[in-house]
Structure formats: structure tokens, C-alpha cells
Amino acid sequence: GNSVTQMEGPVTLSEEAFLTINCTYTATGYPSLFWYVQYPGEGLQLLLKATKADDKGSNKGFEATYRKETTSFHLEKGSVQVSDSAVYFCALSFSGYSTLTFGKGTMLLVSP
Amino acid sequence: DAGVIQSPRHEVTEMGQEVTLRCKPISGHDYLFWYRQTMMRGLELLIYFNNNVPIDDSGMPEDRFSAKMPNASFSTLKIQPSEPRDSAVYFCASSLTSGGRTDTQYFGPGTRLTVL
Numbered sequence: 464g465n466s467v468t469q470m471e472g473p474v475t476l477s478e479e480a481f482l483t484i485n486c487t488y489t490a491t492g493y494p495s496l497f498w499y500v501q502y503p504g505e506g507l508q509l510l511l512k513a514t515k516a517d518d519k520g521s522n523k524g525f526e527a528t529y530r531k532e533t534t535s536f537h538l539e540k541g542s543v544q545v546s547d548s549a550v551y552f553c554a555l556s557f558s559g560y561s562t563l564t565f566g567k568g569t570m571l572l573v574s575p
Numbered sequence: 576d577a578g579v580i581q582s583p584r585h586e587v588t589e590m591g592q593e594v595t596l597r598c599k600p601i602s603g604h605d606y607l608f609w610y611r612q613t614m615m616r617g618l619e620l621l622i623y624f625n626n627n628v629p630i631d632d633s634g635m636p637e638d639r640f641s642a643k644m645p646n647a648s649f650s651t652l653k654i655q656p657s658e659p660r661d662s663a664v665y666f667c668a669s670s671l672t673s674g675g676r677t678d679t680q681y682f683g684p685g686t687r688l689t690v691l
Contacts, residue, residue, distance in 0.1 A: 505685075506684045561672075
């Protein structure tokens, strides 16, 4: 079956540090890939997505590139802020199918 | 756009009581999803609907759980009777089929359920 594996957290960084959160997937075929973010006390929000190999999704300074050869979709940001503290979820879905397969989430804690 | 609306935001009840969670999806969206989030199990898909019809309820944990979608703008998730292990945050999400793709889901703020 399809699955998503994320690095375990929490990831703790100082403000302005570089961020990488690893995500790899197992799937038959070529899914669309997503990063969702959940701020404390809120629901999940779509952060960025990529629908085919080599696509780069970007939003709010975050980036992720769909790497078919390594089945990965790592999330990066050059300089994190305290306000980026949240839980980040990697997910996949297939065109024509409605459901998302989520990873377990990675908590990011950014200190001033 | 108001986004996905869920009520109540917090619910505290006693074991054995009936609990009803409510969701209003984004207007025009044709898919609706119910999720449960706990520390131990993470985010679990319970059930989803397409055009008000339940498509897959294999994630519903027990017969104590039921969900309905009487119209395109309203859905309920009911737990009867509730148990302490049902304590979790329950999310509703909706999405729109466009060009054959139904992949971006929009989540509500969640209902935090505590069963004593």
C-alpha cells in the first residue's frame, strides 16, 4: 500500500537557522505530494504541493522538490522564524482518488 | 470565504453520553472527510463522502461511531455511547473535484472532545 515516512521530531532550531524536514514515500505510480502545516490549536493548512516529478512547490519561504528517483519530498526553509513553530505533515494522493495518505507529522520548535 | 466550519470547538462529556459533532464544508465542495487526531495514533481518516454519499467508512473504529451528510452543506459525526478512549481532536475537511483532480483538502479548526 501507499505510505509516507517523515523524520521524527521534535526538531528544535534557533531563529534564522536552516530547516530541513525529510519525507519519503512508497507508492505504486506517481502521486501528487503535499506539505500541510498545523499551528497550535488549529486545523491543518496546505503549505505547498507538487504534482509531478521535478516540480518545486513553494510558499511562505518554504520549498520542496518532488524527487522521483529518491521518492522524496523534503521540506526546506532558509531562515526559520519563531512563528514557524508548528507540526508539519507530508502527504500524498493520486489523481482521480480523493484521499490523502499522511505521514505522522514532525513538530518544529523555533526559539528566539 | 468562511472556510470549513466545525462545532462545537470543545466538548466535554461523561462516559456513556451521546456526542454529536457538526461540520459545514466550503460551499460548492463535493467531498467531505472526517478525521481523528490523537498523540498515539496520529491523524486517522474515519469516513468520507462524495456528493453526500458515504464512500468509505472503513476507518470508523466501531459501531458506536456513525456519520451522516443529509445535504451538501452539513455533516454530523455521532458517538453513542462515548468512551474515554474516544477523547481526541476531530477534524472535518472538504475538497472540490476540478479537472478530474480532488486532491487539495481544506480543514476545519477541529473539535476537541474529552470523555470523562
